[in-house]
Amino acid sequence: VFEREFILDEADVEDILWELEMSLLESDIAISVSEKIVNDVKQELVGSRKKIGSNTSKIVEDALKKSINDVMSANVFDFDEFIDSHEKPVNIVFVGINGTGKTTSIAKIAHRLKAMNKSVVIAAGDTFRAGAIDQIAVHAERIGVKLIKHQEGGDPAAVVYDAVQYAKAHDSDVVLSDTAGRMHTNVNLMAQLQKICRVSAPDLVLFVDEAVAGNDAVERAEQFNEAVPVDGSILTKTDADSKGGAAISIAYITGKPIVFLGLGQEYEDLKKFDPQWFVDQIFS
Amino acid sequence: MVMDKLSNSLQDALKKLVGAGRIDERTVNDVVKDIQRALLQSDVNVKMVMQLSKSIKERALDEDVPQGMNPREHVIRIVYEELMKIVGEGTDIPLKPQKIMMIGLQGSGKTTTTAKLARYFQRKGLKPAVVCADTFRPGAYQQLKTLCESLSVPFYGEEGNPDAVGIVERGLAEIDKYDVKIIDTAGRHSLENDLIDEMERIHAISSPDYKLLVLDAGIGQQASEQAKAFNDSVGISGVVISKLDGTAKGGGAMSAVAATDSSIAFIGVGETPEDLEKFEADRFISRLLGMGDLRSLMEKA
Ligand SMILES: Nc1nc2c(ncn2[C@@H]2O[C@H](COP(=O)(O)OP(=O)(O)OP(=O)(O)O)[C@@H](O)[C@H]2O)c(=O)[nH]1
Ligand SMILES: Nc1nc2c(ncn2[C@@H]2O[C@H](COP(=O)(O)OP(=O)(O)OP(=O)(O)O)[C@@H](O)[C@H]2O)c(=O)[nH]1
Ligand SMILES: [Mg+2]
Ligand SMILES: [Mg+2]
Numbered sequence: 001v002f003e004r005e006f007i008l009d010e011a012d013v014e015d016i017l018w019e020l021e022m023s024l025l026e027s028d029i030a031i032s033v034s035e036k037i038v039n040d041v042k043q044e045l046v047g048s049r050k051k052i053g054s055n056t057s058k059i060v061e062d063a064l065k066k067s068i069n070d071v072m073s074a075n076v077f078d079f080d081e082f083i084d085s086h087e088k089p090v091n092i093v094f095v096g097i098n099g100t101g102k103t104t105s106i107a108k109i110a111h112r113l114k115a116m117n118k119s120v121v122i123a124a125g126d127t128f129r130a131g132a133i134d135q136i137a138v139h140a141e142r143i144g145v146k147l148i149k150h151q152e153g154g155d156p157a158a159v160v161y162d163a164v165q166y167a168k169a170h171d172s173d174v175v176l177s178d179t180a181g182r183m184h185t186n187v188n189l190m191a192q193l194q195k196i197c198r199v200s201a202p203d204l205v206l207f208v209d210e211a212v213a214g215n216d217a218v219e220r221a222e223q224f225n226e227a228v229p230v231d232g233s234i235l236t237k238t239d240a241d242s243k244g245g246a247a248i249s250i251a252y253i254t255g256k257p258i259v260f261l262g263l264g265q266e267y268e269d270l271k272k273f274d275p276q277w278f279v280d281q282i283f284s
Numbered sequence: 285m286v287m288d289k290l291s292n293s294l295q296d297a298l299k300k301l302v303g304a305g306r307i308d309e310r311t312v313n314d315v316v317k318d319i320q321r322a323l324l325q326s327d328v329n330v331k332m333v334m335q336l337s338k339s340i341k342e343r344a345l346d347e348d349v350p351q352g353m354n355p356r357e358h359v360i361r362i363v364y365e366e367l368m369k370i371v372g373e374g375t376d377i378p379l380k381p382q383k384i385m386m387i388g389l390q391g392s393g394k395t396t397t398t399a400k401l402a403r404y405f406q407r408k409g410l411k412p413a414v415v416c417a418d419t420f421r422p423g424a425y426q427q428l429k430t431l432c433e434s435l436s437v438p439f440y441g442e443e444g445n446p447d448a449v450g451i452v453e454r455g456l457a458e459i460d461k462y463d464v465k466i467i468d469t470a471g472r473h474s475l476e477n478d479l480i481d482e483m484e485r486i487h488a489i490s491s492p493d494y495k496l497l498v499l500d501a502g503i504g505q506q507a508s509e510q511a512k513a514f515n516d517s518v519g520i521s522g523v524v525i526s527k528l529d530g531t532a533k534g535g536g537a538m539s540a541v542a543a544t545d546s547s548i549a550f551i552g553v554g555e556t557p558e559d560l561e562k563f564e565a566d567r568f569i570s571r572l573l574g575m576g577d578l579r580s581l582m583e584k585a
């Protein structure tokens with residue numbers, strides 16, 4: 001049967017794509033990433049044959065959704081399987097800029113691992129910020145896991161190293177290593193982070209950023225990934241921003257999976273990342 | 285992956301105007317598009333950027349180019365003026381006895397800024413003291429206490445007591461004789477009703493002279509919504525932008541002050557109590573646009 005078709009040209013999709021790009025920006029997907037995604041969709045659509053009578057808006061929106069879904073589903077990461085399939089102890093180092101939720105995410109993951117009957121050691125690797133050791137000590141005590149800590153001002157690499165040694169000696173399953181928040185532009189602090197990773201040879205480095213972040217998410221994800229590099233990311237504070245397009249910026253720039261989402265300040269407020277759910281949120 | 289660096293593209297766009305003897309619509313369209321992109325990249329609210337670019341375009345075409353200015357300078361001046369209308373000169377926190385309440389989202393930098401402000405007033409010869417009303421975050425008490433001790437600033441808190449309102453009431457009585465009383469509160473966002481309610485009760489019992497919203501320089505499109513919620517709840521007297529020592533531009537903070545009719549008082553540029561600066565509109569706008577030469581240009585005008 002011969003279907004009557006027409007060829008999409010640039011004028012057909014231009015306005016629709018512009019509207020969609022604005023909504024991507026309003027979801028906090030960085031402009032460089034939004035532009036790239038929208039342009040790719042445009043390239044793909046312009047010149048393609050469509051059935052006469054089909055809804056162009058819907059064609060464009062579906063293509064965009066698919067494109068974002070592709071970015072987000074590349075390298076999906078199964079955290080539980082990773083823990084189970086790796087040699088003990090699995091050392092996970094958490095990195096990111098200041099205040100994004102590294103320490104709280106560690107507490108949530110420790111809680112989760114404990115519920116899975118894994119033995120967990122936390123390394124109080126933020127020896128810099130006032131109250132950082134107290135903060136993680138409270139979490140470790142509440143959750144009931146071992147904490148390895150040094151004095152405030154101590155060498156963070158040594159803390160993480162000690163925690164790994166302790167875990168080896170005690171046959172623990174997982175080491176969760178906290179680090180101080182730092183700006184990606186701070187050369188000395190980024191060098192210190194590289195040292196922590198050199199000394200403790202982590203199995204997994206997770207970059208932690210927040211859902212309320214805007215365009216800067218791209219810059220810092222890129223810099224942390226270059227310095228360390230990172231294996232995956234956690235997006236926190238999604239309860240404050242249901243869209244959380246920063247996840248797309250980060251996944252796009254690093255090419256690494258989003259592993260968990262933070263949904264609040266309680267230990268249960270942690271969720272495995274689900275690309276489809278996430279894309280639905282963006283377009284809701 | 286290499287993303288084109290925005291400031292350059294804006295500079296390039298504006299260079300296009302240097303050669304142009306008079307202003308034509310196409311050139312202005314081009315330039316306004318680049319300015320639009322710069323503002324979006326700096327996290328200025330999307331709708332606000334669209335309105336702004338419309339008025340910039342209209343003015344650039346309608347108004348005559350002033351004597352001694354080339355078209356490029358003419359457009360930059362209009363952009364600058366439009367942004368200035370929104371940002372204003374900034375909030376001036378007077379050097380006198382007062383009560384200040386710190387509010388903001390989780391992790392935005394309230395506690396650090398509390399210490400920075402205490403240091404600021406101390407340097408100006410006033411006697412600050414601090415109350416810790418964050419009974420929620422583990423280690424919050426210890427964090428603020430440590431910071432205050434390092435500055436020899438009196439500190440009041442009750443570790444382990446979850447009653448933030450009671451702590452504030454007793455704390456303010458305790459530090460009554462000090463000049464500047466700063467209350468640090470727990471982080472919260474607009475959807476956390478219990479915490480918003482707690483903030484209102486702290487506000488009611490302390491009746492602060494200033495309520496400072498601490499906003500992360502990196503916050504995106506949520507900035508205006510969140511700021512509105514804080515403003516509706518207790519009212520905002522000024523904004524502090526934290527973490528401007530990274531690469532974030534702080535366009536969210538600009539959207540926040542536009543949405544709440546407030547203005548920016550200070551900027552945070554590092555983690556230590558010394559890393560606080562008075563807000564300067566010129567520098568802020570130059571950074572927002574990724575350009576360095578705005579002030580000299582305005583002086584020429
Ligand atoms: N609403 C909400 N708050 C969160 C979430 N994750 C963390 N927080 C809060 O964000 C604030 C900062 O969290 P931390 O875990 O201390 O962040 P951090 O990255 O370790 O901070 P630094 O060590 O100072 O760099 C705390 O008040 C947390 O309770 C989340 O998913 N939702
Ligand atoms: N680089 C940099 N870091 C900052 C700045 N201001 C605060 N920080 C850091 O940001 C993180 C969060 O700061 P806090 O002062 O604990 O934030 P908060 O708003 O009190 O957090 P909650 O009480 O959990 O809501 C800490 O690591 C601070 O050291 C700044 O201007 N520059
Ligand atoms: Mg931390
Ligand atoms: Mg705090």
